[in-house]
Amino acid sequence: MVKLLVCFLCVANFLYADVNVDAQVDANKFYEMQPISGTITITHENYEKISQDSFKIGGKSLKVTPVQETSISPTSTLQISIFKFDLTGQTKGLHLLPEITVRVGNSTYSSIPSSYEVASTTSQVGVTAQTTNTNLPVLKLEAIINAPAKIYPGQKFTVTYRYTFNGNIELQNEVLPLLEGQGFEKIGTEQIKDFEQQDWSVREITQLLLAKKPGDYNFDTSKVSGYAYQIKNGSRLYLQPSIQAEAPPITLHVLPFPSKGKPLSFNGAIGPFSSLRATMLTPETVNLGDKVTLNVELEGDGNLESAPPPELCCLPGFSGLFRVSDLPPTQEIKGKIKAFAIDLRPLSLDIKAIPSIEYSFFLPDSSSYQSLHSSELPLTVKQSIKSKEAPLPKPGQGQASDIPSFTNTSQPIEIGGFEQLQPADLQNLPFGDWRVLWVFPFLLFFFLLQYLWKKMRQHQEIVAQVKTAEEILNSALKLKPGHPSFYQLLSRAFMLRLAEKGKLESPDIIPESLPKEGIIGEVRAFLTALDEKRFSGQGYKIDGTSIKQARQLFYKI
């Protein structure tokens, strides 16, 4: 029973344990003295932090290197953390990888021990001979910057790491910050060159960088480390201890372009360049507003790849007279010539030529600027049939600036009709949206209300016209006994009275149908007597006694 309980608790603990530590060596078999590398995989909740300093193996501290942290799924809080570790080489035989403990969150967890095999090499003598060899493994690291004395933005240079070593070395760790080129633009990929130099093996790793912005760029110490090994019967025999090499930290200075003597047309080109030529790719005679394509060629030994196109919009003679296309010009490099195809449109009939284009560049060697000018190109602008001339004032005499100033408004290029809006234009039209449909049921409802109200009033009027029995009696007694309506009104008064008092169900009964008993019988007798007198031919007279009798009988009901 106790055993069952313990098993249950273990299973429950396992099921509910949210941290799992698994440690494995990376290979099933190692060779003598070969460093043992392994991987620790920890599955845990992402809010539980792993204490990297808490790794222990066999009670002793274990140094680990974090490799990766990844979530199991986007919706799960579980995370997998992977660490690498290295152990010293072992002698041949079967070995046990002890449990590795680690602190995750507030608890300590351990892995399950596992075994691995260390095989021997076939020749012990060969190993002994190597260890007595005076040529100990040597690794040297050099960082080489192949750059001009002064680096300016737009200039390229190379950084090279040179490894010099004897024998075979398996590198475990490389920290080469220069190859990352933080703050610079990497041009192309790393170039690796291996060669032998006397008794040494040399590897050079080169990267081309482009300076972008002025500033000081610091690169930390470069480090490499690994193990020397020998090949024995097709397998590697690693030598202890590990070997390391470092290169000192480096600071690169990228200088800003000097402001003294900087031409207005300078836009970052690095020379030297020898010539600037401009040719027209379209006819020399165009209509106003038609496109003109210029081919501008820059030739020289400078940095053609980063040479930007000339900014015609800002050059004298172009501003206000030509509209430059907002698309970037196409560029092509052939040998030492870079060609730009620039589109622009003339805006005035006064244009006689495409002005000279100025292109300025910087010379790093002399820290100075130079400018090249192209020749003017004749251009005739004609009035087109559709377009209207945009009148421009000609440049005045004695103006300090060469750039013509103008204050007229040029015609819009293609479309027109922009409406100046008023606040009312921002509002919806009254009763112009879908809510207006609700008006129909509402008005219908109000109309029906009115209809019902009218019916109700009519009914009330009808009801109001109905008189009570007393009123009919008084009306009858006001009449003369010989009045034709006298008997009907009197009879109606008594019938209605009986009905009002609940003696009759309906007042629409003839007196002869009334019962003879009770008060109803008295009414019947009274009315019958009156009727007999009426039909007796004597004509009847109702004196005050009869009226009094009628009233008494009426109020007796």
Next chain:
Amino acid sequence: MLRFLLLLFFPLCINSVSVEDRLSNIYKEYQAGENAVNVGERKQAFNRVLKDLMELESYFKPEFGNGKIYFDLGNTNFQLGGYPMAIYFYYKALKLDPKNSKILENLNLALQELNLKPIKSKESYFYFNLPLTQQLQLFFSVTLIAFFLGTAGLWSSKSIYKNLAIVSTFISCCLLGNLFYQKYFTPIEGVIVHSSTLLRDAGSQFAKVSVKPVLAGTKVKVLDYKENGYWLKITTPDGVVGYLKQDNIRLL
């Protein structure tokens, strides 16, 4: 009392003044864009105009207005080279002001820029030439008249009121039926703003309906939607039916 009224209406006046100023600035910026001396200035000016107009449009939402703001949005997008969006706004403006020839002209210019077929103005009966807003206003007016005539006919003994009420109610019912049909039974239209291939079903894994994409600026009809509107089933003017993502279309 006067002070209270002034305090009540003062903020409203201020608000009205600031909108006017803003609209005036927009107009000036647009003119500045047209008269810009270089591309950078031109783009900056039109982008400012576009930003302001979009803010005003999203704040006031004049979807049942006179359409002028949509016309201006179309023009601004055109000037910036955004022809698909220009076409979208021109269609919106045309919906509110179908007889405006300027809108139609600019719309056709934008369609031309994208190598799409221009559209012609529709000639139809008077009522169907009216924009939706005016149709709704007409319905409101006729319904109101029918109500007053019905009320007069109910309380008056004259039969002319009753007869007129019956006629106007009949017209109001016809207008209501037509508006209901427009709202619930006519397909929603949209404008493609990014050229996109049509797929056979709602999902990137499905095959394309045809190799050629539906070009930006094309006006299409929306037939259905899936995945809460992420995928829309549309039909092109050529009758091709397929699905595309809702990001590629703007509904009119």
